[in-house]
Amino acid sequence: MSDLLNAYQRVAGKDAVDHLQQLSAPLKGAKFVHVNSTRVGGGVAEILMKMVPLMNELGIETSWEVITGEDKFYQCTKSMHNALQGDPVNITSDLLKAYEETNAKNAETLRPILEDADYVIIHDPQPAPLLSLCPNRKGKWVWRCHIDASKPYPPVWNYLSQYVKDYDASFFSLADFAQQLPHTQYLIPPSIDPLREKNMELSQAEIDSTYEEFNLDRTRPIMLQVSRYDRFKDPIGVIQAYKLVKQSIPEIQLVLAGGGATDDPEGEEVLKEVRDSAGNDTDIHILLLPPDAHKTINALQRLSDIVLQKSLKEGFGLTVTEAMWKGKPVIGGNTGGIRLQIINHHTGFLVDTPEGAALRIQELLQNPDKMKEMGKQAKEYVRENFLSTRHLREILSLFTILDNQSKS
Ligand code: UDP
Numbered sequence: 001m002s003d004l005l006n007a008y009q010r011v012a013g014k015d016a017v018d019h020l021q022q023l024s025a026p027l028k029g030a031k032f033v034h035v036n037s038t039r040v041g042g043g044v045a046e047i048l049m050k051m052v053p054l055m056n057e058l059g060i061e062t063s064w065e066v067i068t069g070e071d072k073f074y075q076c077t078k079s080m081h082n083a084l085q086g087d088p089v090n091i092t093s094d095l096l097k098a099y100e101e102t103n104a105k106n107a108e109t110l111r112p113i114l115e116d117a118d119y120v121i122i123h124d125p126q127p128a129p130l131l132s133l134c135p136n137r138k139g140k141w142v143w144r145c146h147i148d149a150s151k152p153y154p155p156v157w158n159y160l161s162q163y164v165k166d167y168d169a170s171f172f173s174l175a176d177f178a179q180q181l182p183h184t185q186y187l188i189p190p191s192i193d194p195l196r197e198k199n200m201e202l203s204q205a206e207i208d209s210t211y212e213e214f215n216l217d218r219t220r221p222i223m224l225q226v227s228r229y230d231r232f233k234d235p236i237g238v239i240q241a242y243k244l245v246k247q248s249i250p251e252i253q254l255v256l257a258g259g260g261a262t263d264d265p266e267g268e269e270v271l272k273e274v275r276d277s278a279g280n281d282t283d284i285h286i287l288l289l290p291p292d293a294h295k296t297i298n299a300l301q302r303l304s305d306i307v308l309q310k311s312l313k314e315g316f317g318l319t320v321t322e323a324m325w326k327g328k329p330v331i332g333g334n335t336g337g338i339r340l341q342i343i344n345h346h347t348g349f350l351v352d353t354p355e356g357a358a359l360r361i362q363e364l365l366q367n368p369d370k371m372k373e374m375g376k377q378a379k380e381y382v383r384e385n386f387l388s389t390r391h392l393r394e395i396l397s398l399f400t401i402l403d404n405q406s407k408s
Contacts, residue, residue, distance in 0.1 A: 004057050004195075008389055011194040016389040020058060023396040028059035030118040031139075035065045035110070037077065037126035038263040040291035042228065043190065043318045044123045044146055050193035051388060065113065067106040067127045072098035074265045077126045083156035084125065084149045085232060085313040091156060100129060107133035119399050126263065128163040140402045143170040146190070146315045148336035150176040168402055173316045173337045186398050189340055190316045191391035192325060192382070197294040199325055202302060210299035214285055220251040221365055224304035226297055226322075229258045229270040232313045234333065237354045239277045239284065241310065244358035246283075249365060257287040257300055301326045305371070306361050310351065314338050321386045324348070329374035331360045341386065347378040 055062035076095035171186040227233040242254040278284040307323035316337030332338040334350040342348040349360040
C-alpha cells in the first residue's frame with residue numbers, strides 16, 4: 001500500500017481504507033472531473049485540495065477544473081448564493097447574462113475534458129450551466145450543492161433549477177436542503193482531511209509562535225471564529241457575544257480570523273463593518289489571513305479555549321469539524337449543517353443569539369472539566385462521521401449506484 005494510503009489508515013482505520021480500495025477498483029482508469037469556481041478560500045476548495053490527490057492515488061484519473069469570470073459574474077453568483085440561503089435578492093438580467101456568457105466562455109475550454117469524462121461533479125451554482133453546454137457528454141454528471149438551500153428565494157431557485165434538473169443526480173449536505181427535482185437526490189455531508197496542514201498535529205513550538213505572531217496573551221482565555229467575512233457567518237454577533245462575556249470575564253480575548261475567497265466580492269464591505277463594531281478594543285484581534293494560512297488556522301484552533309461558528313445560515317461549516325477534530329467543543333449557530341455536527345450539550349452547544357452564545361462561553365470557561373470531556377466527544381464524533389475517507393466512500397458509492405442503474 002502507498003505511503004499516502006497508509007497515512008489515512010493510521011488516522012481513519014484499516015476498514016475505511018479497505019472500503020475505499022474496494023469501491024475504487026472497478027473505477028480504475030476512469031476519468032473523473034470536479035468543477036468549481038475557486039482554487040482558494042471557502043469550503044469547496046478546502047475539500048478538493050486533498051480529495052483529488054486521494055482519488056488519483058486510488059487509481060481514478062481525477063482532475064479539478066476551475067471556471068473563471070469577471071466582476072459581474074461573481075456579483076451574480078454571490079447574489080445567487082445569498083438567494084439560495086433565503087435572501088429575497090432579485091438578480092438583474094444584466095447579471096444573469098454575465099453568468100450565462102461566462103459559463104459559455106468557460107465551456108469553450110473545458111468542453112473536451114468534460115465531454116470525455118466518465119464522471120463529473122459540478123460544485124454549487126457557479127458552473128451549473130456547463131451540463132447544458134456539453135451536449136456530447138458521455139459520463140454521469142452530478143450537481144453538488146454545498147449551500148443551505150432549505151428555503152431558497154423561489155425566483156432564483158426557479159432560474160437555477162432549469163440547469164440543475166438535467167443532471168443525473170444531485171447531492172446535498174442535509175435532508176432539509178433537498179429540492180423538487182426530477183432526479184434522485186442524495187445526502188452526503190462534507191468532511192475534513194486529517195492529513196492536511198490545517199488538521200494535522202502541530203508541535204508546541206508551532207503553537208507558541210502563533211501566540212507571538214498575533215500578540216495573544218496565553219495567560220488569558222481566547223475565543224475564536226474562523227470564517228470568510230460574510231454576513232451569514234455573523235461576525236458582528238460574535239463581537240456582541242464577546243462584549244457580553246467581557247462584562248463578567250474581563251480578561252477574555254477574541255480572535256476573528258478570516259480571509260477572502262476569490263469568488264466572494266462582499267468581503268471587504270463586511271470586514272469594514274466588523275472593524276467598526278470592534279472599535280478600539282485591543283483585545284479584539286481581527287486577522288486578515290492569506291489563502292494558504294492553513295497551519296496558522298490549525299494553530300489558532302488549537303490554542304483557543306472556545307471556538308465559535310455563530311452562522312445564521314450554513315451549508316455545513318467545515319470550521320466546526322476542524323475545531324472539533326482538535327478537541328474543542330464548538331458553540332455554533334443553530335442552523336443548517338452545524339446541527340449535524342454539534343450534538344447539543346455533547347459535542348458543543350447550539351445557540352440562536354449572541355446572548356445565548358455568551359452564556360455558553362461563560363459556562364464552558366467556568367467548567368474546564370466539562371470543556372475537556374465535550375472536546376473529547378467532539379473529536380471522536382468527527383473521526384466516525386466527518387473524515388474525508390467516509391466522504392469519498394459515499395461519493396464513489398453514489399457513482400456506482402448510477403452506473404448500476406444505467407446497466408440495468
Ligand atoms: N478558511 C481559510 N482561511 C480563512 C477562512 C476560512 O482557510 O481565512 C477555511 C476554513 O478553515 C474552512 C474553509 O475555509 O476550511 C471554510 O469552509 P466553511 O464550510 O466553514 O465555510 P464556507 O467558506 O465554505 O462558507
